[in-house]
Amino acid sequence: MVEYLKNICVDKIVLDAGCGTGKFLNILEENSKKYIGIDILDKQLEKAKKKSKKNNSSFICSNLSEINLKDNTVDLVISSWVLGTVIDLNERTRCLNELKRVLKPNGIIILIENDLGGEFEEIRNRTKDNRTLDYNNWILGNGFKVEKRIKTFFDFKNIDIARKCFDIIYGNDIASKIKNRIVKHNIIIFKYLKTE
Ligand SMILES: C[S@@+](CC[C@H](N)C(=O)[O-])C[C@H]1O[C@@H](n2cnc3c(N)ncnc32)[C@H](O)[C@@H]1O
Incomplete structure (x- = not known):
């Protein structure tokens, strides 16, 4: 993924959304x-x-649903694990529309998200509740295509640290399902090209 990001952002004005x-x-x-x-x-x-x-980098504290940038400002938007955290569908759509608005014609939006399958999804009950499936289908319904799938894993020092991290984020019920210090994780990259 690092290689992918390195190559795609060369000479571009990049917005890291969220x-x-x-x-x-x-x-x-x-x-x-x-x-x-x-x-x-x-x-x-x-x-x-x-x-x-870098001196020319800038940072904006703002809701993505109201970005204080002019139309057609950036060449590339990268947004990793952000829009899925916006649960309200209208608000999520407003955020995505803003990303499209600030993008220059021929600009690209890259969304980095969790893919189906893998222990990370299973442990967090996402296989049962369809949350990842529904969200990824929402992305595809908004003009994105699948660019790349990456099979990776979380590599913790030991199982206790793995459980502790998961406990802090997701609670003990989910943390206690971890059986190994390595937790397999599938990532999916979606791409949108602004044609108009
Ligand atoms: C799961 S974190 C991912 C952070 C980072 N992109 C990464 O990959 O490590 C989600 C981030 O999105 C931000 N976020 C969520 N909703 C947002 C919104 N409506 N506008 C701006 N940022 C938002 C959160 O504050 C948080 O920092």
Whole structure:
């Protein structure tokens, strides 16, 4: 995935939508023309800013449903594990429409998301409740195509640390299902091309 992101952002103005603490910030900053990080949470954004090494990078604390950027401003939007956290469908659609609005013609939106299958989905009951399936179908219904599927895994130092991390995020019922320090995880990359 790192290789994929490195290549796709070369010479582009990149918007990292819902950048969080800046997981991909350094890769995107290093290889792009300009990096813009947006997140609704100031605390997350402050951590991202500390990772930044380029003077021309900028950070905006804002809801993606109202982005303070002009139409047709960025060449590439990268958004990893963000829109799925917006549960209200109207609000999620507003966020996606904003990403499309600030994108230049021939610009690209890349959504990095969880794919079906794999232990990570199974442990979090996503195979049963169809949440990933419904969300990924919503993406496909909004003009995106599947660009790439990546089989990867979380590699914890030991099973106790794995359970502790899952416990903090998802609670003990889910954490106790972990049987190995390695948790298999499938990732899917969706791509949208702005044609008009
Ligand atoms: C699961 S985290 C992913 C963060 C980062 N993209 C990554 O891959 O590590 C989701 C992020 O989206 C942000 N977020 C959620 N809804 C948002 C919204 N409506 N507008 C802006 N940011 C939002 C959250 O604050 C959080 O930082």
